[in-house]
Amino acid sequence: MSKFVISSLFKLSSLAVAVASVGLIATTFADDKAAAPNDPQIAMIAVVADTVDVDAGKLAGDRSHDAAVKEFAALMVRDHSAVNEKATALVKKLGVTPEESETSKSLKAGGDAEIAKLKTLDGAAFDKAYVDNEVTYHQTVLDALDKTLIPNAKNAELKALLESVRPVIAAHLDHAKMVQASLNK
Amino acid sequence: MTSESSSTPRAGLLWPIVACGGAILVAVAAVIILWTHTGTRDDTAAEPDAPSLVVVSMKNMQFDPAAATVRKGGTVEWRNDDLVPHTVTAAGRFESGPVPAGQTWRRTFADAGTFSYVCSFHLHMKASVVVK
Numbered sequence: 001m002s003k004f005v006i007s008s009l010f011k012l013s014s015l016a017v018a019v020a021s022v023g024l025i026a027t028t029f030a031d032d033k034a035a036a037p038n039d040p041q042i043a044m045i046a047v048v049a050d051t052v053d054v055d056a057g058k059l060a061g062d063r064s065h066d067a068a069v070k071e072f073a074a075l076m077v078r079d080h081s082a083v084n085e086k087a088t089a090l091v092k093k094l095g096v097t098p099e100e101s102e103t104s105k106s107l108k109a110g111g112d113a114e115i116a117k118l119k120t121l122d123g124a125a126f127d128k129a130y131v132d133n134e135v136t137y138h139q140t141v142l143d144a145l146d147k148t149l150i151p152n153a154k155n156a157e158l159k160a161l162l163e164s165v166r167p168v169i170a171a172h173l174d175h176a177k178m179v180q181a182s183l184n185k
Numbered sequence: 186m187t188s189e190s191s192s193t194p195r196a197g198l199l200w201p202i203v204a205c206g207g208a209i210l211v212a213v214a215a216v217i218i219l220w221t222h223t224g225t226r227d228d229t230a231a232e233p234d235a236p237s238l239v240v241v242s243m244k245n246m247q248f249d250p251a252a253a254t255v256r257k258g259g260t261v262e263w264r265n266d267d268l269v270p271h272t273v274t275a276a277g278r279f280e281s282g283p284v285p286a287g288q289t290w291r292r293t294f295a296d297a298g299t300f301s302y303v304c305s306f307h308l309h310m311k312a313s314v315v316v317k
Contacts, residue, residue: 078269078306082268082285086268164267164268165268167245167246167247171246174309175308178308
């Protein structure tokens with residue numbers, strides 16, 4: 001098989017993974033309309049959502065050579081690690097054991113797929129894919145907070161934590177869009 | 186008798202004179218009071234002193250208050266009530282470094298003026314300190 005054919009097949013498969021991972025993340029929270037998550041499931045969703053973005057941020061910090069992308073990635077690692085620390089401390093305080101759900105599993109699967117896709121890219125293609133996904137991801141998480149997680153949280157402290165997380169996610173979304181615009185110039 | 190008859194008109198005039206004099210004194214006092222409290226606002230009108238210690242909360246990705254006023258020589262304490270680290274950064278003037286959630290950072294302002302600052306991590310977080 002020629003190098004061109006192999007390269008093309010590789011690129012096509014990466015594109016397929018990219019489409020699948022974005023679609024997976026976008027539909028993940030939509031599935032929860034059928035069954036509202038309980039507090040242990042909400043706690044797990046929050047922790048997984050943060051961990052997914054920390055992992056992507058660490059990869060971007062290592063792989064990107066763009067200053068704005070690296071700065072954004074470092075912010076994702078810093079902020080989502082801090083939120084995870086608070087979430088973990090809260091569930092421990094409340095004696096809640098985070099519980100897996102189809103949502104948390106889908107989130108993790110989507111995150112793993114995104115990491116796998118990003119690892120096949122480098123340079124400007126990597127930066128664009130990473131930032132584009134961050135815009136989509138943060139919009140999806142913001143929608144989930146507003147429509148599913150905050151409304152369904154029963155414990156007052158858990159709800160308050162989620163309400164405090166919301167402006168963080170909104171700020172991240174705005175920042176991601178700024179970086180996205182700068183890459184598209 | 187002559188003195189008695191001659192003193193009656195003087196006694197009759199005394200009280201009106203005293204009353205007029207008193208009225209004039211009261212009027213002059215009122216004018217002075219009104220003049221000092223309403224006439225010149227620029228440098229003599231009383232204003233509350235700016236506080237010597239002001240606390241700014243970093244919460245919900247904002248500085249609150251966005252414009253803090255402190256007395257010259259006073260101190261501003263930034264308190265991170267948020268979930269994530271922030272900074273208090275005025276390029277070339279002051280820099281807190283990362284302030285973790287739950288921690289505080291203080292700065293004393295020796296000079297009067299208006300000092301704009303930002304969080305260097307979160308681009309939209311902007312505020313100022315007015316030192317009087």
